[in-house]
Amino acid sequence: MCGISGLFDTQGQRDFDHALASRINNIQAHRGPDEDDLHFEPGLALGHRRLSVIDLATGQQPLFNQDGSVGIVFNGEIYNFQELVPELRALGHVFRTRSDTEVIVKAWEAWGPACVHRLRGMFAFALWDRRQQTLFLARDRMGVKPMHYAWLPDGTFIFGSELKVVTAHPAFAREIDPLAVEDYFALGYVPDPRCIYRNAFKLPAAHTLTLRRGDAKPAQPVPYWDVRFTNDSRMSQADTEAELRERIRESVRLRLISDVPLGAFLSGGVDSSAVVATMAGLSEKPVQTCAIGFDDPRFNESAYAQQVADRYHTDHRLEIVKSEDFDLIDTLARLYDEPYADSSAIPTYRVCEMARKHVTVALSGDGGDESLGGYRRYRMHLGEERVRSRLPHGVRRPVFGALGQVYPKADWAPRMFRAKTTFQAMAMNSVQAYHHSMSHLRTDQRLRLFSSSFQRSLGGYHSIEVFHHHARQAQTDDPLALIQYLDYKTWLVGDINTKVDRASMAHSLEVREPLMDHQLIEWLATLPSDLKIHDGQGKYVFKKAFEPLLPNDILYRPKMGFSVPLASWLRGPLAQRMRDSVLSPRMLASGYFNAQTLQTLVEQHLGGHHDHSTPLWMLIMFDAFLRQAEQRPTS
Template identity: 60%
Template sequence: MCGITGIFDLQAQRPIDVPLLEAMNQTQYHRGPDEGGLHHEPGVGLAHRRLSIIDLSSGQQPLFNEDGSVAVTYNGEIYNFPELTRTLQSAGHTFRTHCDTEVIVHAWEEWGEACVERFRGMFAFALWDRNRETLFLARDRLGIKPLYYAALPDGHLLFASELKALMAHPDLPRQLDPCAVEEYFGFGYVPEPRSIFAGVHKLPPGHTLTVRRGQGGVPASRAYWDVPFAPLPAMGEAEAAEELVRRLREAVEIRLVAEVPLGAFLSGGVDSSAVVAMMAGLSPDPVRTCSIGFDDPRYDESEYARMVAERYRTAHRLDQVNPDDFDLLGKLGALYDEPFADSSALPTYRVCEQARRQVVVALSGDGGDENLAGYRRYRHHLGEERLRGLLPLGLRRGLFGSLARVYPKADWAPRVFRAKATFQALARDAVEGYFQGVSILRDDLRRHLFSSGFRSELQGYSAVDVLRRHAAQAPTDHPLSLVQYLDMKTYLPGDILTKVDRASMAHALEVRVPILDHKLVEWMSGLPPEMKLNGSEGKHLLKKAMEPHLPHEVLYRKKRGFAVPVAEWFRGPLRQRVRDQVLGPRIGESGLFDMDFLNRLVDEHTRGARDHSPALWSLLMFDEFLAKARP
């Protein structure tokens, strides 16, 4: 993996500030500590930090075509590059290296913008074509690799793998985007294409951006791929399970090419265990596996990881992590640049740190829950949808909306008496209902959280509009497939893949995700929904397919989250820190929040009257962001 950054003059061919470009590049040193590269010419500067994985002796970037007119700076892996190399050589292109990077420049020459449709892998790159005076930005289909960009008032376009590289430019506007703030407190991250800053954007997954000098600004990005959810030809469960194993094995196999030590994360869950099982069948040597354990049995899954490691005789390393590992809190703001409220970022950082002691490349099981319906919230959503289907939306809104307003909130009561939340759910449409299931802070809580001035600034905008926008483009209307699609557009790139990218790159570790191979994703999306969620059993087909390969206890145990005890921290060792930061000057001076309400949240939580840990964690991470965001 690598880090890329650059500057492009949209209007003319003004000289590039080379020391500034170097400074932007150095902010991403952690992404590529092996080498740094720089290219500049009038109006264009490209920079690169390299983590050497393939073709260690060559492949330095920026990399050029034969006559030097096309240059690329690239972050990622294109797994089908040997096949593409042969195709391009037969078309007359000459290769000087044995790395996947060179495929990009020749593919651009041969196929233009459509080149990305040929690539199988994870990537974010910027390509400069001098003859066409064109800058071409591209991001992989699922959003495994990040790419930010911003147009400055002076007519320059900046781009980079991480926001911190853009923030190294003194002219980058740092005005907060009010809609992004609302989205952050709705989702716990800022979904694409927004960033926390109004003038900075993320290139969405499966999109490209073509910018030509003198065309008058930055055009809209173009989508080149989407999850199809096109039904497959009819097949029985046994046939589908056999095909799933074949396709997963092939996706794993093409990700085993590396000239550096390679291994896998092994959490003890179904997805990572399935990946390790496939690796073990493909490798003549023991697979290197890494996992972490917790002293607290509520969070520890190391016993299940040990079962898989013993079955496949992996070279397994287990590190115990203290569940009170909150020393990293101060680093998260610098690591993620934007506010990021997934507390599992802490153990993810530690498992990447541990893995890097053994390997430079690690395969992970990310993507299984989204593709094969592993989240419990899918089951809950389908249950709510069945109830909502009994009455028209207009009738439900009037009837259950009124009941929800008058029924008292009773979090303290047994579940059977907590009817307020049920009434609220029945009064919503499908997208609203799902948003409330994934939102870290409910609509009413966000309304109280924000100051009256900030609520006016939002002008009625709500984070649920993110899901509505994607739902309007969805290629499916099946209740399960729709919410899987929404997660693939939001939660997967915005939370899961962002978390893994930043945590792994902080340690110069490359993570490959075979379950997110786009050919495998396309196939899985077309499976009948009942093969994914069968009754109350999520990932049904994967579990059936893995029965010959994995212990029953691993496949059919209760799912646990990769969580940390935040609620206890905030009443114990972090009690004063929460009060100091949530009620401190940065939060207060931002003008975004109702400070009286924040006082109430802190007081109720520390007294044990209510669990406000999601809200307090979100605020704590927002304060960490504010501390790092000041020029």
């Protein structure tokens, strides 16, 4: 796991300043504290920060082939690299290292851009082919590893693992994109390919970008893979359960390759427990497991994690986090580089901090909910879909639309009793309703929050366009498959993977996600949806498959999630910080917000009349971003 960076002259061969290239590379030193190196040639600078995990002696980067014509900077892991080596040797390629990095170089020489189809893993890399005067960038299929880039006014192309690499260049103009602000206050993050700044981009998951020196037009990302939900498997349930266990076993086995200490996160939930149970069956030594507990019992799952640890005799470590662990606001703003509002980033940061004391690599259970139907919102959406399918839109829209307008807002109530939200969703089509469900602030709330001048700057843009774009590519009519696909393209990449990547790399910890293996996901997409959600039970076949390996109260207890007590924080110890942040001169002068709405949100929440913790946290994190953006990052 590493940090990569680079500069490429798209039109000529000017020399890049060595000090500048070194500075922007070292801004992400936390991603790779073990080694760093730079490569320069006319019109090109490549930078690398290394976290040594595989081939500690000879895996340094930038790495070149024997004649120096093809070089690479690479972040991630290729789990099938050992399988590719004999095939490439048979084609005449000679290896000087034992690293997966060199396998990518040889794969490029053998197969060119099609090499990405042969790679199984998490990766973001930039490969330079001098003979073809081509810079080739690629990102893994599920977007586990990040890649940011921009074109500077003088024709220079700049890229890096984190956005701070791009923004550190003195020629980059930090002009905030209004559309990204709309996306953020809808979804809680800025979805790919957009960044918070107008002229910066994220390379989308499962895409490549090919730049050839002298091309007149900027290159555009090209997709190389997509998941297709066929839901057409005819396997029996018993065979499906056995196959699922075996496929997860294979995925976990591939992710156990490491030359440094390796362990796992163990939250006590179904996904991480299944991963640990599988690891225990593959390891002769006790698995090292790490868990975070909270001193607030409403958020504490540590007893369940201990059950799994005891059953599999893991080397288990637990740390208790105080419920008032909110001193990370500015730290998170620095890590994420753009507004990011998932408050579970706080415990994620803490569990990564703790794990790094004992291991360099940790396996997680991320991705299981999206692939196997684990979220409660999936079950609720399917219930709404049954009603939508029985009533024409021409009937639903006026009836439920009117009910949604007059019914009182009840954010304090459990989701199933928030009839206003349900009525609003029932008046919409499937994609609109799912966007409504996934929005931190719904359309009417954003309209009240934003100033009239800012609304005009959006030019009619609405964040629903992100979902519509992906829905057009989904190629499925299955209601569950459609929203799983939307989550793969938005929530999983923009929220979950972003959260884990930045939180783990802040501590130079590599996290591997066996439940996001693309071959596993392709197979899961063939399963009928009623094996994922059955009689109101989410992850149905997954839980059945792991009944022999995990206790029932792990498999069938209500999902708790990795949450923090935001509402009480913002009425108690964070109250003054919240008021100072939301009503700061910086926020009021930004031009984005209706000042009266900001005041109302603060006063109503502090008065206990409404729970506005979600919009207030989003505003706090936006203010923290603005404060960070006022300063140029330094190494």
